[in-house]
Amino acid sequence: MITSRQLLKEIGFGVGGLAAVVLLCALIGSEPLSLEGIVKGRQPDAQIFFQVRLPRLMLAVLVGAALASSGAVFQVLLRNPLAEPYILGISSGAGLGVMLAVLAGFQWSWGDLSAQSLFAFIGALATTALVWWISGFTGRTGGPGMILAGVVVNVFFSAVIMLLTALAKAGQIQTTLFWLMGFLSSYTEMKIWVVSVFLAGAGFGILLWLSPQLNILSLGTAQARSLGVVPERLFPIAFIAASLLTSAAVSLSGLIGFVGLIVPHSVRLIFGPDHRRLLPMCALFGAMFLAIADTIARILISQAQLPVGVITALAGGPFFLLLMIRQSKPVYGGGL
Numbered sequence: 001m002i003t004s005r006q007l008l009k010e011i012g013f014g015v016g017g018l019a020a021v022v023l024l025c026a027l028i029g030s031e032p033l034s035l036e037g038i039v040k041g042r043q044p045d046a047q048i049f050f051q052v053r054l055p056r057l058m059l060a061v062l063v064g065a066a067l068a069s070s071g072a073v074f075q076v077l078l079r080n081p082l083a084e085p086y087i088l089g090i091s092s093g094a095g096l097g098v099m100l101a102v103l104a105g106f107q108w109s110w111g112d113l114s115a116q117s118l119f120a121f122i123g124a125l126a127t128t129a130l131v132w133w134i135s136g137f138t139g140r141t142g143g144p145g146m147i148l149a150g151v152v153v154n155v156f157f158s159a160v161i162m163l164l165t166a167l168a169k170a171g172q173i174q175t176t177l178f179w180l181m182g183f184l185s186s187y188t189e190m191k192i193w194v195v196s197v198f199l200a201g202a203g204f205g206i207l208l209w210l211s212p213q214l215n216i217l218s219l220g221t222a223q224a225r226s227l228g229v230v231p232e233r234l235f236p237i238a239f240i241a242a243s244l245l246t247s248a249a250v251s252l253s254g255l256i257g258f259v260g261l262i263v264p265h266s267v268r269l270i271f272g273p274d275h276r277r278l279l280p281m282c283a284l285f286g287a288m289f290l291a292i293a294d295t296i297a298r299i300l301i302s303q304a305q306l307p308v309g310v311i312t313a314l315a316g317g318p319f320f321l322l323l324m325i326r327q328s329k330p331v332y333g334g335g336l
């Protein structure tokens with residue numbers, strides 16, 4: 001069992017590694033930057049670093065940490081190693097919210113909070129409620145039922161998004177295209193930052209508080225009950241907290257898939273399944289993963305920038321297939 005001192009030491013090394021990755025990624029681009037020029041405030045190095053690349057990388061850090069942490073929790077809650085926010089339909093719900101805001105012509109904002117970001121957040125939370133209701137209505141509130149409900153909602157919402165895209169005008173399609181493919185912007189409004197950091201922090205804090213119970217739940221529901229954990233109480237709290245993390249992330253970045261699948265499994269192989277250790281390390285490695293993926297998206301094609309969702313999908317597709325091949329039987333116990 002890991003001690004608090006060991007955990008803090010590992011987190012410290014992880015934070016140092018993340019800082020190094022962010023700095024290196026910020027220096028790389030179509031216009032290479034000089035660290036000396038940045039420190040001395042020389043232009044344009046300092047301007048590009050502080051006003052363009054660093055804000056975009058900090059956004060990647062927040063989104064990557066949120067998606068990876070929520071993916072780790074969804075996998076243990078749903079007893080399925082293939083579970084992640086994108087598969088559960090939460091991301092497609094956010095995408096549908098954005099499409100509706102654009103097609104309705106909503107241009108208003110609350111302070112710096114745009115209608116598109118607000119509708120994305122509402123769409124993600126509404127999808128969570130819908131998946132929960134469908135699984136309850138069908139009498140399958142456990143892991144397999146939630147997975148099936150999420151897949152159904154994801155397919156349906158994706159079809160609606162394609163229909164609305166076909167009906168949209170050229171300008172509206174351009175507005176939403178990069179968002180639907182997952183795109184990190186250097187110019188995210190400050191109020192969105194504040195709200196999203198607060199919501200993501202609240203969700204992550206709840207999950208950390210629940211991490212000892214998540215460890216027990218991973219042994220199976222029967223074993224969890226014998227050790228004093230009530231799965232029927234733990235499940236909704238943890239599911240809502242993980243959904244809050246996901247909603248905050250997709251309202252900032254759009255539909256970025258597979259971060260919540262690749263990172264948790266990779267971190268488990270290195271650090272083990274203890275959620276007191278797994279969740280903070282998932283957050284740190286998820287932040288690094290998305291920062292690196294976004295840097296690749298920036299530099300892969302000269303004179304153009306790919307959406308980061310394209311890079312994560314290219315990495316996640318083979319990874320997903322590998323997991324499907326290797327997972328011939330469940331590894332997280334029975335359903336609720």
